[in-house]
Amino acid sequence: MKFKYKGYIGKYLRIDLSTGKIQVERLNPKFAETYLGGEGFGVKILWDEVPPSVNPLSPENKIIFATGPLSGTFWPNAGRLEAVSKSPLTGIYGDSNCGGFFAPELKYAGFDYIIVEGQSEKPVYLFIHNGQAELRSAEHLWGKYTLETERLICNELNDSEVKVACIGPAGENLVRYSSIIVTPNRTLARCGLGAVMGFKKLKAIAVRGCGGVEVADSDGFRNLSLELHQKLRNNPLYPSVRRYGTPGIVTLMNTIGRFPTRNFQQGSFEDIDSLSAETLRESFFVKDISCFACPVGCDKIYEIKKGRATGLRVSSFEYETINSIGAGIGSGDLEAIIIGNDLCDNLGMDTISAGRSISFAIELFEQGILVKQDTEGIELKWGDSELMLDLLNKIAYRQGFGDLLAEGVRRAAQVIGKGADYYAMHVKGQEISAQDGRAQQSMGLTHATSTRGADHLKGFPTIDETGYPEEARRRFGEKYLPEIAQPQATKYKPFLVKDGQDFGAVIDSAITCKSGGTFVMAEIYWDEMARGIRLATGMEIDSEQLKLTGERIYNLMRCYNILHGISSKDDTLPERILKEPSPSGAAKGHVCRLEEMLPEYYKLRGWDQKNGYPARRKLEKLGLKYAADAIEKYSSKL
Numbered sequence: 001m002k003f004k005y006k007g008y009i010g011k012y013l014r015i016d017l018s019t020g021k022i023q024v025e026r027l028n029p030k031f032a033e034t035y036l037g038g039e040g041f042g043v044k045i046l047w048d049e050v051p052p053s054v055n056p057l058s059p060e061n062k063i064i065f066a067t068g069p070l071s072g073t074f075w076p077n078a079g080r081l082e083a084v085s086k087s088p089l090t091g092i093y094g095d096s097n098c099g100g101f102f103a104p105e106l107k108y109a110g111f112d113y114i115i116v117e118g119q120s121e122k123p124v125y126l127f128i129h130n131g132q133a134e135l136r137s138a139e140h141l142w143g144k145y146t147l148e149t150e151r152l153i154c155n156e157l158n159d160s161e162v163k164v165a166c167i168g169p170a171g172e173n174l175v176r177y178s179s180i181i182v183t184p185n186r187t188l189a190r191c192g193l194g195a196v197m198g199f200k201k202l203k204a205i206a207v208r209g210c211g212g213v214e215v216a217d218s219d220g221f222r223n224l225s226l227e228l229h230q231k232l233r234n235n236p237l238y239p240s241v242r243r244y245g246t247p248g249i250v251t252l253m254n255t256i257g258r259f260p261t262r263n264f265q266q267g268s269f270e271d272i273d274s275l276s277a278e279t280l281r282e283s284f285f286v287k288d289i290s291c292f293a294c295p296v297g298c299d300k301i302y303e304i305k306k307g308r309a310t311g312l313r314v315s316s317f318e319y320e321t322i323n324s325i326g327a328g329i330g331s332g333d334l335e336a337i338i339i340g341n342d343l344c345d346n347l348g349m350d351t352i353s354a355g356r357s358i359s360f361a362i363e364l365f366e367q368g369i370l371v372k373q374d375t376e377g378i379e380l381k382w383g384d385s386e387l388m389l390d391l392l393n394k395i396a397y398r399q400g401f402g403d404l405l406a407e408g409v410r411r412a413a414q415v416i417g418k419g420a421d422y423y424a425m426h427v428k429g430q431e432i433s434a435q436d437g438r439a440q441q442s443m444g445l446t447h448a449t450s451t452r453g454a455d456h457l458k459g460f461p462t463i464d465e466t467g468y469p470e471e472a473r474r475r476f477g478e479k480y481l482p483e484i485a486q487p488q489a490t491k492y493k494p495f496l497v498k499d500g501q502d503f504g505a506v507i508d509s510a511i512t513c514k515s516g517g518t519f520v521m522a523e524i525y526w527d528e529m530a531r532g533i534r535l536a537t538g539m540e541i542d543s544e545q546l547k548l549t550g551e552r553i554y555n556l557m558r559c560y561n562i563l564h565g566i567s568s569k570d571d572t573l574p575e576r577i578l579k580e581p582s583p584s585g586a587a588k589g590h591v592c593r594l595e596e597m598l599p600e601y602y603k604l605r606g607w608d609q610k611n612g613y614p615a616r617r618k619l620e621k622l623g624l625k626y627a628a629d630a631i632e633k634y635s636s637k638l
Contacts, residue, residue, distance in 0.1 A: 009213075013115070017059075017201070038510065045115060061085060066084065067104075075536070076293065082096075093560045098188045099186050099299075100184055103292075104213075110128075110211055114205070118200065129207070130208070145168055146346055164182070165205045167179075168347045170406075171198035177350040179193070179349055186316055216535060221536055235523060251272060255586065256440070258585075266583050267439050289315060302317055333385040356425055369423075376401050430452060433456050435447070444573060451557035555619060559627040605618075
């Protein structure tokens with residue numbers, strides 16, 4: 001029996017690693033209508049099946065790998081994958097998202113998503129192929145680097161086209177910010193989902209499929225997709241993003257004071273030319289590469305052409321990594337950062353959290369809170385790229401001092417004491433990415449209210465980081481331009497963040513890409529996304545209904561966190577961002593003024609001002625009565 005809607009396969013896999021049982025189950029059309037796919041599927045499954053009592057590192061926790069109705073189609077940037085679980089790093093809702101080719105391959109293999117539960121006694125990997133699935137021994141793969149794991153699996157299956165999602169030593173050793181590396185060198189990086197796989201003894205998932213994705217209106221969908229591919233190419237920002245990828249914003253972020261340096265002591269780096277996109281391209285560029293169905297091609301292959309690591313090639317080398325293990329630790333050694341990126345990919349570790357953990361430790365050493373007796377005699381100092389490379393290995397294998405840093409800055413600060421928490425740059429337990437909220441008020445609000453802890457991609461406010469008026473004009477109208485395009489203005493920023501979070505929930509459920517940021521959202525917004533989903537699936541959905549879907553998904557993530565103790569008290573930033581005026585660039589003299597934005601944000605969301613809980617009326621309007629009942633029951637016990 002065929003699934004009601006096109007764009008979906010109509011089947012998913014449930015894998016119980018404790019028993020080895022594999023079930024093929026049918027997707028409920030109502031589930032697809034209500035939660036769309038990707039992130040929406042993941043949070044609802046987490047809500048239903050992983051209650052607050054479950055430890056993230058336990059057999060009862062589950063990890064979901066999900067596609068969406070646009071995955072594997074010709075829609076621009078339709079190659080992304082969403083993974084959802086309870087985070088070992090934060091203890092609350094966790095998800096991660098990556099590009100590449102794995103998600104389309106999963107649909108071509110016959111499934112919309114996978115639910116993995118339980119815990120295997122011995123290391124295994126899951127092989128999915130053309131509607132079938134089997135568990136195979138991974139004992140020979142345990143301890144291997146991720147890239148070697150992928151190569152060995154492809155050799156074992158005698159198929160170089162197999163797509164692999166696997167963990168490295170960091171995940172096996174339960175580093176709380178370990179990642180999952182996905183063919184080819186893309187990373188499900190944030191929230192420590194690699195540790196969930198490591199605990200479950202699931203080394204990898206390998207996928208191969210020869211099917212396809214059928215859409216409801218093939219001519220209409222193709223024409224709209226072609227139109228949007230062309231609109232993206234015609235956007236004024238396209239040439240820069242195409243040429244440089246995300247490293248192209250390094251110099252800009254430094255100029256506006258949003259480039260965290262030395263653990264957020266400042267928002268600009270004095271040796272910025274050594275880290276610029278121009279330097280990177282001139283010294284290391286090999287060629288452009290793209291994810292599935294991507295017209296942008298922001299990814300590159302870089303190669304070290306001389307010196308200690310001659311011949312080393314990396315891809316997915318991003319702005320965030322240049323900052324976190326570069327300027328974040330006070331280093332302008334681009335070659336060492338490339339080596340560190342490769343090391344994190346092979347070890348399976350989030351470069352953002354790893355870099356922030358190292359810069360946190362260096363500042364504690366600078367302040368005298370840590371001494372050589374605490375660090376095994378290692379002197380921690382700014383700008384030491386060899387120290388960075390050494391600590392990355394120690395963290396991944398939980399060796400010596402690295403064992404403490406593998407816990408993330410919040411837990412490490414709790415162990416160290418002596419005021420260390422002041423220097424722990426995190427929100428809700430997740431280390432802050434490469435944006436200083438003192439330079440862009442909307443980004444500060446985004447970090448504070450993100451459902452997975454500090455994160456810039458949940459709300460993804462971009463039009464005020466550069467004062468990009470054309471997108472502001474298209475999205476919000478002429479009269480809002482004076483305030484909304486100003487990084488230091490707080491007026492209208494709560495709306496910008498809320499709208500971005502709701503739209504982001506749709507993007508992460510549909511599931512497509514936010515890469516390129518400003519110009520992608522300038523060309524593909526609510527109306528275009530609703531049309532695309534309607535043409536792909538045959539669902540009767542317009543932009544207003546899609547906005548409700550985005551709100552529903554974001555509110556459900558919030559409700560899940562509330563049951564884990566999250567409230568308005570957690571919608572905050574480190575004191576450094578709130579109280580220490582920035583010394584850098586256009587942000588000089590500014591702090592992030594959350595108090596001017598949070599009340600309006602809660603009002604727009606329909607959340608109460610005291611606790612930040614969604615009101616029953618709001619939840620019932622979104623079809624989340626069950627969540628309202630659960631929060632009411634939870635509140636009555638406080």
